[in-house]
Amino acid sequence: MSSKKMPSLYFDDLKVDVPIIQGGMGVGISMSSLASAVANQGGVGVISAAEIGFIKEDFAKHPKESNVVALKEEIAKAKQMTNGVLGVNIMVAMTDFYDLVVASVEAGIDMLFVGAGLPFGMPMDEIKKSKTKVCVIVSSDRATNLIFKYWDRHYGVLPDGVVVEGPKAGGHLGFKYEQIFDENFALEKITPPIIDVVRKYEKKYSKKIPVIAAGGIYTGEDIYRFINKIGVDGVQMATRFVATYECDADIKFKEAYINCKKEDVTIIKSPVGLPGRAIRNKFLEAVERGQKSPFKCVWQCLKGCQYRKAPYCITQALVNAQKGRLAGGFAFAGANAYRVDKIVSVKELMDELKRDYEKAAEI
Ligand SMILES: Cc1cc2nc3c(=O)[nH]c(=O)nc-3n(C[C@H](O)[C@H](O)[C@H](O)COP(=O)(O)O)c2cc1C
Incomplete structure (x- = not known):
C-alpha cells in the first residue's frame, strides 16, 4: 500500500x-x-x-x-x-x-x-x-x-x-x-x-x-x-x-494565462532555432505573417541565437512580456495553461x- x-x-x-x-x-x-x-x-x-x-x-x-x-x-x-x-x-x-x-x-x-x-x-x-x-x-x-x-x-x-x-x-x-x-x-x-x-x-x-x-x-x-x-x-x-x-x-502576464483558450497555446519557432510553447497573441501573429521588429543585439546572450536573421530579439520580447507589455512580446506557457x-x-x-x-x- x-x-x-x-x-x-x-x-x-x-x-x-x-x-x-x-x-x-x-x-x-x-x-x-x-x-x-x-x-x-x-x-x-x-x-x-x-x-x-x-x-x-x-x-x-x-x-x-x-x-x-x-x-x-x-x-x-x-x-x-x-x-x-x-x-x-x-x-x-x-x-x-x-x-x-x-x-x-x-x-x-x-x-x-x-x-x-x-x-x-x-x-x-x-x-x-x-x-x-x-x-x-x-x-x-x-x-x-x-x-x-x-x-x-x-x-x-x-x-x-x-x-x-x-x-x-x-x-x-x-x-x-x-x-x-x-x-x-x-x-x-x-x-x-x-x-x-x-x-x-x-x-x-x-x-x-x-x-x-x-x-x-x-x-x-x-x-x-x-x-x-x-x-x-x-x-x-x-x-x-x-x-x-x-x-x-506583471499581472497582465498572469491574465494572459487566465484568459487563454486551449487553441491559443501554440508552438513557435524561437529565434534560437528551438521550438517553444507560448500563448498566441497579436505579437506572435505578426511574426507569423513575416513582420520583423528590427533590433540591435546588445550581446549574444544565447549561444545559438542567429540574431542577424531573427525577426525579433527573444530577450526583449520576454522582458516586455514580464513587464506586462504584451504588444511587444509574448508569454511562454505549458500545454495546460488554458486550464488556469x-x-x-x-x-x-x-x-x-x-x-x-x-x-x-x-x-
Ligand atoms: C513562462 C515559462 C518560462 C520558462 N522558462 C524556462 C527557462 O528559462 N529555463 C528552463 O530550463 N525551463 C523553463 N521553463 C520550463 C519550466 O521550468 C518547466 O520545466 C516546465 O514548464 C514544466 O511544465 P509545466 O509548465 O506544464 O508545469 C519555462 C516554463 C514557463 C511556463
Missing part, C-alpha cells in the same frame, strides 16, 4: 519536505518572490538566471556583469525570505552559463538546475568544494546517457538529480517539432528508459539519484500518478505557479496539490 502523504525528496543530505520543484522561468518570471514562497511551503523554489540582469539599470551597457550582480542579489533576497530549499535554473545555451553557475555557487545556492544543452563545461572545482546539488534537465535517455558517461569519466561524480522534461512543458522544448505531439515522446513514455539509465549509474556510485518528472503535471492526482505509477521521486511544475500572487511577472482560471497564493496552490494527492492515494 502506498503512503497517503506526499513523500519527502532527498538529494543526498538535502531534504525537501514536499516533492515539488517550481520550474525556473525566464526571463524574470521566477525570481526571489516566487522562489521564496515555494520554498516556504516545503518545495524547491527556483530563480531563473536567464538574462536576470534586465532588472539593473545599466543592463544594456553591461549585460554580462548585470546578470551576475542581479542573480547574486536575487539569491540573497530570497534567502532573507525563507529558510527553505532554493535553486537557480541556468540554461547551458546561455553564453554566460559558466559565470552564472560560479555566481550561484558563491552565493551559497542549495541547488542548480542545468538544461537546454549538455552540461559539459561545468566549473566542477567550485561545485565540488560547495554544498550545491546539481540536477540536470533532460528529454531523452540518450542525452541522460551522454551526460552521465561524460560526468563519470571527466568529473568522477554524477549529477545529484535528473529532471525529465516532456513535450508538454512551457518555454523552449528539447524536442523536434514533429515529436511534440507524438505519443511515443509523451512524458509517461520517455521517463522509464531514463530511470533505467540513472539506476545503472546509481549502482556504480552507490548513490541515490532522484528522478523528477516535468511538463504538463497539473493536479495532485497527476503527482500521485507519476510518483506511484511511473516511479519518479518528485515533480517539477511551472505553469501553475505563474497564476500565483507571488509570481514575479484564477490567481491564488502559493500556499493555496500547494495545499490543493497535497490534498488532491492524498485523495488520489485513497482510491
